[in-house]
Amino acid sequence: xxxxxxxxxxxxxxxxxxxxxxxxxxxxxxxxxxxxxxxxxxxxxxxxxxxxxxxxxxxxxxxxxxxxxxxxxxxxxxxxxxxxxxxxxxxxxxxxxxxxxxxxxxxxxxxxxxxxxxxxxxxxxxxxxxxxxxxxxxxxxxxxxxxxxxxxxxxxxxxxxxxxxxxxxxxxxxxxxxxxxxxxxxxxxxxxxxxxxxxxxxxxxxxxxxxxxxxxxxxxxxxxxxxxxxxxxxxxxxxxxxxxxxxxxxxxxxxxxxxxxxxxxxxxxxxxxxxxxxxxxxxxxxxxxxxxxxxxxxxxxxxxxxxxxxxxxxxxxxxxxxxxxxxxxxxxxxxxxxxxxxxxxxxxxxxxxxxxxxxxxxxxxxxxxxxxxxxxxxxxxxxxxxxxxxxxxxxxxxxxxxxxxxxxxxxxxxxxxxxxxxxxxxxxxxxxxxxxxxxxx
Numbered sequence: 001x002x003x004x005x006x007x008x009x010x011x012x013x014x015x016x017x018x019x020x021x022x023x024x025x026x027x028x029x030x031x032x033x034x035x036x037x038x039x040x041x042x043x044x045x046x047x048x049x050x051x052x053x054x055x056x057x058x059x060x061x062x063x064x065x066x067x068x069x070x071x072x073x074x075x076x077x078x079x080x081x082x083x084x085x086x087x088x089x090x091x092x093x094x095x096x097x098x099x100x101x102x103x104x105x106x107x108x109x110x111x112x113x114x115x116x117x118x119x120x121x122x123x124x125x126x127x128x129x130x131x132x133x134x135x136x137x138x139x140x141x142x143x144x145x146x147x148x149x150x151x152x153x154x155x156x157x158x159x160x161x162x163x164x165x166x167x168x169x170x171x172x173x174x175x176x177x178x179x180x181x182x183x184x185x186x187x188x189x190x191x192x193x194x195x196x197x198x199x200x201x202x203x204x205x206x207x208x209x210x211x212x213x214x215x216x217x218x219x220x221x222x223x224x225x226x227x228x229x230x231x232x233x234x235x236x237x238x239x240x241x242x243x244x245x246x247x248x249x250x251x252x253x254x255x256x257x258x259x260x261x262x263x264x265x266x267x268x269x270x271x272x273x274x275x276x277x278x279x280x281x282x283x284x285x286x287x288x289x290x291x292x293x294x295x296x297x298x299x300x301x302x303x304x305x306x307x308x309x310x311x312x313x314x315x316x317x318x319x320x321x322x323x324x325x326x327x328x329x330x331x332x333x334x335x336x337x338x339x340x341x342x343x344x345x346x347x348x349x350x351x352x353x354x355x356x357x358x359x360x361x362x363x364x365x366x367x368x369x370x371x372x373x374x375x376x377x378x379x380x381x382x383x384x385x386x387x388x389x390x391x392x393x394x395x396x397x398x399x400x401x402x403x404x405x406x407x408x409x410x411x412x413x414x415x416x417x418x419x420x421x422x423x424x425x426x427x428x429x430x431x432x433x434x435x436x437x438x439x440x441x
Contacts, residue, residue: 052421113194237296
């Protein structure tokens with residue numbers, strides 16, 4: 001079985017779910033008293049952070065939530081007259097989603113994590129949680145998603161927060177204006193997870209200056225502290241755990257997918273959900289090396305998509321030669337395969353830093369790394385009472401000492417669970433109850 005078959009199967013399964021979910025109506029009230037467990041003792045089952053990150057929350061530990069919410073996808077023109085390169089002919093508008101209540105309610109913006117868009121699983125999960133809490137929800141792609149890079153990025157190279165935060169803020173204002181006639185809003189909140197949480201912190205600070213929304217509450221879920229430290233951690237997972245490195249990724253992926261296929265053949269239906277991953281995990285009992293390799297490879301492929309898009313948009317020549325013509329029928333597959341073998345440190349040294357140094361002579365690599373950290377806005381985070389934090393002690397994207405740093409910065413506004421890996425416990429009943437209480441208090 002090939003990687004292409006897996007991507008096609010995933011796309012078909014997820015696509016069917018999205019088509020079913022996109023019906024133009026409002027969401028009826030949900031009886032949140034039905035949420036199982038409240039904030040009772042935390043009983044998340046995985047103590048292995050890699051297993052938690054890959055498998056998520058098994059059945060029996062999940063909060064009871066609406067199975068789906070009615071969410072409609074919208075197209076948004078951010079820059080009038082912008083046309084992406086011809087090879088991206090199919091992508092001419094930014095896409096976001098709206099899930100609305102049938103009564104006046106607060107509005108929450110949700111910012112996706114690395115490489116995610118408005119239909120990513122964790123975005124959809126937060127959409128369900130926030131809808132259950134009685135909020136309208138506007139879900140946005142990450143500035144690292146190709147759709148955002150092509151249609152909403154001012155530079156074409158995501159990652160520098162002094163550009164990404166204003167870009168996100170601009171999209172929020174335009175998305176809100178596009179749906180304002182459909183919803184009655186009684187207040188505005190902001191939620192982000194993973195990289196989206198990191199970006200949300202900077203957007204909140206920007207809004208304090210500009211005041212377009214006056215966010216009432218801002219919730220950061222599993223953010224990195226230093227963007228580049230976390231990326232290096234994820235990059236090493238692929239380099240150090242895929243046998244033979246990323247050059248042999250296809251063989252590794254085919255072996256892993258055979259494990260999926262073996263379980264697949266035993267069931268009448270499979271939707272590639274976390275429940276299916278849990279069945280695979282129980283049956284095959286993958287070792288920590290395989291789990292780490294899967295996480296690292298998934299990040300590398302997502303980052304590669306971002307890097308390739310940025311390279312084509314800016315004609316920088318990092319992967320695609322500057323003089324290489326790309327047309328509507330041109331294939332980017334070979335460039336994608338080349339890019340998958342490029343480590344993040346090479347991208348930082350050979351693309352990211354030179355690109356911004358050309359715009360700002362004298363800018364150093366160390367300065368770029370320093371500005372890409374929550375430490376850059378630490379005084380604001382310490383004094384802003386509206387910002388809350390949910391994190392996990394064993395989050396795999398954090399470097400040594402960073403969870404203690406977050407405890408010190410956020411104090412009583414931080415809820416830190418002992419286990420859960422990176423985003424693995426988001427659907428756990430205790431975590432969901434904490435999110436609901438954050439917006440009710």
